Amino acid sequence: MKKILFFFAILSFLTIGCSQKKGNNYVRPSYKTDIHIVSANDMHGAIENMPMLAAAVDSLRAIDKSLLVLSAGDNRTGNPLNDLYTIPAFPMVALMNYIGFDASTFGNHEFDSDQPLLEKLINLSNFPYICANTFADTELGIQNIPYKFFDVKGVKVCVLGVVQLGIQGTPDSNPDHLKGIRFESVEETINKYLYLRDQCDVFILLSHIGYEDDCAMAEKFPQFDLIVGGHTHTQIEGGELHNGVLITQNVNKLQRVTHTILTVENGKVTGKRAENIEIATSKNKNPFVAQIVEKFSDNPELQRVLAVATAPFSTYEELGLLMCDALKEMTHSEIGFTNMGGVRYDTHPKGDFTVDDVLRLDPFGNGVVIMELTPKEIEDMLIACFYADRNRFPYTSGIKCDIEYTANKNNEPEKVVKLTLTTDDGQPLDPNKKYKVAGNAYAVTVSDSPREDEGREFGSISSDLLIKFLTEKKQINYSGRRCLTEHIVK
Amino acid sequence: MIVKVNNQEVRIFKGASVKHALLRYILRVKADVSNIEKLQVKDRKGHQLDQDAPLKEGDSITVNL
Numbered sequence: 001m002k003k004i005l006f007f008f009a010i011l012s013f014l015t016i017g018c019s020q021k022k023g024n025n026y027v028r029p030s031y032k033t034d035i036h037i038v039s040a041n042d043m044h045g046a047i048e049n050m051p052m053l054a055a056a057v058d059s060l061r062a063i064d065k066s067l068l069v070l071s072a073g074d075n076r077t078g079n080p081l082n083d084l085y086t087i088p089a090f091p092m093v094a095l096m097n098y099i100g101f102d103a104s105t106f107g108n109h110e111f112d113s114d115q116p117l118l119e120k121l122i123n124l125s126n127f128p129y130i131c132a133n134t135f136a137d138t139e140l141g142i143q144n145i146p147y148k149f150f151d152v153k154g155v156k157v158c159v160l161g162v163v164q165l166g167i168q169g170t171p172d173s174n175p176d177h178l179k180g181i182r183f184e185s186v187e188e189t190i191n192k193y194l195y196l197r198d199q200c201d202v203f204i205l206l207s208h209i210g211y212e213d214d215c216a217m218a219e220k221f222p223q224f225d226l227i228v229g230g231h232t233h234t235q236i237e238g239g240e241l242h243n244g245v246l247i248t249q250n251v252n253k254l255q256r257v258t259h260t261i262l263t264v265e266n267g268k269v270t271g272k273r274a275e276n277i278e279i280a281t282s283k284n285k286n287p288f289v290a291q292i293v294e295k296f297s298d299n300p301e302l303q304r305v306l307a308v309a310t311a312p313f314s315t316y317e318e319l320g321l322l323m324c325d326a327l328k329e330m331t332h333s334e335i336g337f338t339n340m341g342g343v344r345y346d347t348h349p350k351g352d353f354t355v356d357d358v359l360r361l362d363p364f365g366n367g368v369v370i371m372e373l374t375p376k377e378i379e380d381m382l383i384a385c386f387y388a389d390r391n392r393f394p395y396t397s398g399i400k401c402d403i404e405y406t407a408n409k410n411n412e413p414e415k416v417v418k419l420t421l422t423t424d425d426g427q428p429l430d431p432n433k434k435y436k437v438a439g440n441a442y443a444v445t446v447s448d449s450p451r452e453d454e455g456r457e458f459g460s461i462s463s464d465l466l467i468k469f470l471t472e473k474k475q476i477n478y479s480g481r482r483c484l485t486e487h488i489v490k
Numbered sequence: 491m492i493v494k495v496n497n498q499e500v501r502i503f504k505g506a507s508v509k510h511a512l513l514r515y516i517l518r519v520k521a522d523v524s525n526i527e528k529l530q531v532k533d534r535k536g537h538q539l540d541q542d543a544p545l546k547e548g549d550s551i552t553v554n555l
Contacts, residue, residue: 457505
């Protein structure tokens, strides 16, 4: 009997070689090896750091040519050189292609690209977008996949991807860009794909759901070996073990990436360790990638003419009004406002208004906030903005402001004693109505006044709205336009 | 939404980032805003956060002014 068992043992060893059979029909390898993974998250268009990332990846590939390179999403948004390229966000895609990323999940900011652009960017990517809880209508052509198997030195690695959903049940982005795309809850999605655990040796969640939710998923799903996280820009030192699951994440813009080493033995992960690699401060650059970045930095798109000014701008107020009109119209609001300090130059000649002109006028990358406010709340907010912005009254569109100040010893405005708001045609505001107000996120934040509605992010930055506004208008003339009437009273 | 900065409640718009909560907090406690970009911010478990990090209802951050 013993001889027979020995014979079958030898036979099975010869049949499956150095493998073990487990779950479904998947045959697991029985040798020991290390899987190396480099993971980035929330790169946010930091093309300037891609030469250093490329050098780090080159070094690790010299140690292990099977290195997996993963992105946990938010590859774009945060750098006009990337986001306003001829094909917006293409520089990051091109650089990720060259570096040899194996996969990215969607971050909420991937949806800052509208549907046709997202489709185009995916088609231009040499790597898949792995995201199991995102379902785009077929006609949109957005091709993401729920998971992917990678053969790494004979070890079967499965990567499942998920993206963050806000309280509306969609990623935090421009809602117009989410039309035709359906999202499912992260937890239900993971449950649906847990069967993959039995079909691989290493099970990775490529997650753009944030650190706390990564921890929650690790507690619920110890089936994962590793969660490569993103979204909350949380600096984890190396990796953290939660319920046996290793979690990694870094702060944004490629300040650091994580190098994770998983030891796989007999088809099972027996060792996990991770270290951070400094990228932004590294002196090692891949020279070819540095050349590509230089090329992308010389962006012809910045010289694109958006509109023609048929008269020159000659005051901060005229340019501030232009910015407020863009905020109001492009968000379908009734009132737009911006702090005076947010208007960065006071003259612009008659003629072309280019992308570069917009970025010099509004260089901060501020988000846009929409609020529903009563006239009293609007008054209080504008006055709070005045005090927070070194006693300079904010500019408005959709309403006109008549302000009486007391003056300091230099005869500069010191204290608002009376503010009268009227509509553009001189009518008082309706005290029983709530007005839809759009402001840049900085102005809204510093205007700390009592209001029921603190507002919500619109999902675009203010300079993008101005670019769209000018593109639609084609011709502009703000000469002599005013929104403020200011008086110093004794 | 309401988040906490140094254990003090801050009401802020939905979709705000760390920098927005920090700015409102600093203005409220009348601290110096000129070096705001250099301030080190941590989450409730002590992890470093950058100032573009998104916040959600109930988040809590700390900063040494």
